[in-house]
Amino acid sequence: MSRIPKAKTEVVEDMIDGLFSDNPSRQLKYATKFNAFLSSHEENFPFDEIEVSVFVARFVEFCKKNDKTELQSAAASVLINMSKRNTKVLIDHGAVPIFVHLLRFETGYLQFQATWALGNVASASTQSRDDVLRCGALIPLLAQLHVNNNIMMLRIAAWTLSTFCCGQPRPPFHQEMKPALAVLGQVLRFNDKEVLSHACTALYYLFDGSRETSQIFIAAGLVPGLVQLLGYGSPAVIEPAIRTIRNLTNVDDQQTKIVVINCGALRLIANLLTQNHQIDIKRGACSTISNFTAGTKELIQSVIDAHLIPILVNLAQNAELGIKETALCAIVNATLRGSYAQIKYLVKQGCIQTLCDLLICQDRRIISVCLDGLENILNAAEAEKMIEDMQSYCQLIQDEDGIKKIQKLVQIVSYEINRKASKILQTYGMIYKG
Template sequence: MASRAREEARKKGYKQTIDPDEARRKREEYAVEVRKSKREERIVKRRVSGSAASFPALDGAQLMVDDWTPDARGGAQLSKLDSYVRSMFTNNQQQRFENAVRIGLLLDTDADPPIDQIVRAGVVPLMAQFLDNTSSPKLQYQAALVLGNICCGTLTHVQAVAESGAIPKLVNLVSSEHEPIREQAISALANISAEGPSFRDLVLDHKAMEGLLLAMYNHPSRTTLRISSWALSNFCRGSPPPRSFLVRKAVPTIAALLVNDDEDVVAEACYALSRLSDIGSDLVEEILENNVARKLVDYMLSENQIVQRWSIRTVGSIAGGNDDHAQVVIDNGALPNILELLNIPRKSVRKDACWVLSNITAGCTEQIQAVLDEGIIPALVYMMGISDFDVKKEITWVLSNAACEGTRSQVGYLVDCGVIPALCDMLEAPDAVVVEVTIDAVTEILKVGQRMMMNDVNSYALLLEGSGGLEKLVRLEQHERDTISDKASSIVETFFSSEIEVRTKE
């Protein structure tokens, strides 16, 4: 790995028209946008169906709930809620268990479960108390199930569970000798963590990660592994992200999950890595040290859309670190896969692929050359003419980074591929940031043209004028954003003063 001194030297050498910190901020903004648009596509809370009666291994007895039928889950049983609660104030373990099951059945519905009524009835403290009841494993199981399903509700409901003292008890049950109990405890902790960063951190502060990793290490069943991988990804999610020292220890386990034969497990692992890779370069280093780069690059072409999406996101975040990280992405074959992704009909995939490219072209000239050598630029120029604005915006970042960081010959190649007309179109983009990024690219291209002038003619300036760019720049001199109007005026005065003078005389 290159030294920090080398990296800082490269950053200081950036051309004045583009700030590396601005490019990095752009990546963060993109990440927020992706998170918002994709949140509904990944289940962060899960309601558990069933009762301890389904697990005779916990207790030999099978429970028959005398007043329960599928049609009675609503008003009839809800009207008996207070009696169920009162009946649990007893030392009779079976009576406690049966009524805990009845309350669980009230929650076992897809249509508006009565979580609020159950919380207000005082169920949460009782269930938290039952978690300690080692003499009745089936009661522990049912209590964890009820609490986990309550946590599928609102922040207020999760807060009630947290204030009951249930979190450390659930963490203890992650180490239970009974696998069904471990599953319910893990599910409940995952639902609590999904409510937001403060609850996630509360769970992690109680050493839930350590318990979870141990449970995953001890040869769990397929079901437990699925639940555990989902919980693990929830422990890594949220903004602000978890403190790195709380999640760093999970990286080797997540890396191992990438080779699992269960696509659901792989999808959760990819999601977790995408979140960890956003935290900082130290965790990116940890991820790369676990030799996952090649697998992530391969998954960019996965037929499983969830696996594909989050592997692309992780690869993009890795490439957005420093030059060494971007080089790992290139060395593991990302560029041919990205070129293939550009031909996929789904807009979200093409947009994400271009975002990854923008992080690579923000690197050193050798990395820009790798993109050029792969034949990606002509494809991007073609896409600029047929794509929606969201995709064109990401392509603009790719081209701007390449123009601002590339060598004279690399900029010449961009021009030969038709970049100038494509950029001229983006001078009228509805996004001021994109307009400014476009102006930065145009400025650098014109500077190269100035250095390559023949017979006092800047051929790149002529091409820009012929593509309608000059008229658009003149209009941008009146833009409400000062940085845009100033940069547009600078281009016009520096490269087109004679043309403007002629027009004025006419």
């Protein structure tokens, strides 16, 4: 037997001798002790690279002993512990194909351990993730995500699947990950916070922002399930669900947006914006509305019909800065893309007052968006030759001290803001003076 490097700390000589003995009972005893030792030294890992390599090779050998399931299980537990920090060594010594084999052909605790270990390896880096996928882990993993499995297995399998999907560059969608969509569509029907959170996270990472992939998501029946989860009782589920829907609706494809609306998204988004949800959820909800208001007049009308404009106006006036900005963008998109009748509705809901109020905001991005909104409204009235409306809008701006605020903005050392403010004053200055 080759010389085994001596551990630096508390691992005694008889433990090492036990692991490398030829006695199966001693192997099992010391594999179990070794695993307990690792668990108690997570913050102070006592082995160098050479020692780790030797131990991994030994435990990989134990995992191949199909006639000794207890030893297999103990060895798999050790490798799970080691996979949290030693993924390259595990890959180099062929542990990943063993985990895939256990996942495919074993049941119960061994299968659970193999699933966990594959997730640890895949989460370490995109290269490790790709190594796991190349070993054929996806299909046997998907087989674990069925309704008859126990909840602990469902949770660890859903988490592991999310590690297969994350990272940049994304995994090859059509060659590798497309089979996951149908399974994830079924998983979205489970009523477990942890499973649903991981499933939504996987879908978020799988979506590449293309029109083709959005159509594949629709064809797989994923949109209704994602939309329904906007009404789930846990932020851990809502947050990745709204992020995925936001990205889906960001695609330049009206059909995708119509499908999302037809699934009842706007009502649920209104609830998200009026309830006490965390900032990221509200920002995602506002960004999703912004995607709709950046679309066709029909999509803008859907937002209006869902009574979302007053909610957006309130958020733009009163919410935290991040939410304020995204709510404002949703409003200003509508001033650019909407019909004149829709723009008049926006004015009636207090949009001019809100845009003027925010001209003194410290955030220059918000100031720039507000100037865009005011110009869009005035341009629309001018294009429709609605002189009385234009005069009325200018009077509203004056009443809110908007003209003084715009004049002050000309003095700001910012080319973009200076240009926008000057253009509004030059174009509509005669009306202001009137």
